[in-house]
Amino acid sequence: MTESMISVADLNAHYGLSHTLQGLNLRVDRECVAIMGRNGVGKTTLARALVGLNPPKVEGRISIFGTDVSGWAPHRIARHGVGYVPQGRRLFPSLTVEEHLTLNRRPGPTGEQWTIQAVYDMFPSLAQRRKSYGNQISGGERSMLAIGRALVTNPGCLILDEPTEGLAPSVVETVSNGLRDLSREGVAVLLIEQNVKAAALAADRAYFMAEGQIVYETSDKDDMTDDEVLGRYLGVSA
Numbered sequence: 001m002t003e004s005m006i007s008v009a010d011l012n013a014h015y016g017l018s019h020t021l022q023g024l025n026l027r028v029d030r031e032c033v034a035i036m037g038r039n040g041v042g043k044t045t046l047a048r049a050l051v052g053l054n055p056p057k058v059e060g061r062i063s064i065f066g067t068d069v070s071g072w073a074p075h076r077i078a079r080h081g082v083g084y085v086p087q088g089r090r091l092f093p094s095l096t097v098e099e100h101l102t103l104n105r106r107p108g109p110t111g112e113q114w115t116i117q118a119v120y121d122m123f124p125s126l127a128q129r130r131k132s133y134g135n136q137i138s139g140g141e142r143s144m145l146a147i148g149r150a151l152v153t154n155p156g157c158l159i160l161d162e163p164t165e166g167l168a169p170s171v172v173e174t175v176s177n178g179l180r181d182l183s184r185e186g187v188a189v190l191l192i193e194q195n196v197k198a199a200a201l202a203a204d205r206a207y208f209m210a211e212g213q214i215v216y217e218t219s220d221k222d223d224m225t226d227d228e229v230l231g232r233y234l235g236v237s238a
């Protein structure tokens, strides 16, 4: 059997005495996989561990494209072909929309198809704001720019931490459809998402996370939005 694009085995993370990730296992192939879970269960900690932004203590194995990247620095993981859309977006107030894209643009494992124009085609409102600075755009535009900035690196794997936060429903749909299409083109997409409808639209499979572990896995879209399932594993409803 060939190794998955992302493979995580027995991942543990600690913040001081707090054991945040507790022996977590997951895999992502050429598909879109959602991670769903309540606030504070460790979703961001997981995303950060995958891209090398570690809390004080992390143990376990993280393999990306068949290479063990455990302990690698974030820039090395990025160069390996991993795109990351962080929560909080981390944009630069002194750079324009276009400069954010230009500075990050490079060919990646999937070639060069994600040009700046391709990002503008996906998010037309960014094209209109191309000369605006990172601190002069709306929350939704910030999310779009953070996604665009990851896409122009032409990643082979894309990790997104609540990318639809702050987006209008029509743009949520654009993003979800875009992520689904990206996975169809062979990119491994790991989508942390609290918007269950957005997750179900984009994802082929979902992991439900609670207290630092995966507690449920499904590839049934109805399950992903089912009130009984969501209530049982996440304590929320769709």
Ligand SMILES: Nc1ncnc2c1ncn2[C@@H]1O[C@H](COP(=O)(O)OP(=O)(O)OP(=O)(O)O)[C@@H](O)[C@H]1O
Pocket (backbone or CB within 6 Å): 015, 018, 020, 037, 038, 039, 040, 041, 042, 043, 044, 045, 046, 087
């Ligand atoms: N820098 C830190 N120092 C200490 N504890 C932290 C730190 N960052 C996160 N934690 C704790 O680790 C746990 C997991 O946090 P994390 O941000 O990974 O959760 P999350 O599932 O992404 O939550 P949310 O959906 O609210 O973003 C929480 O209890 C949080 O308080």
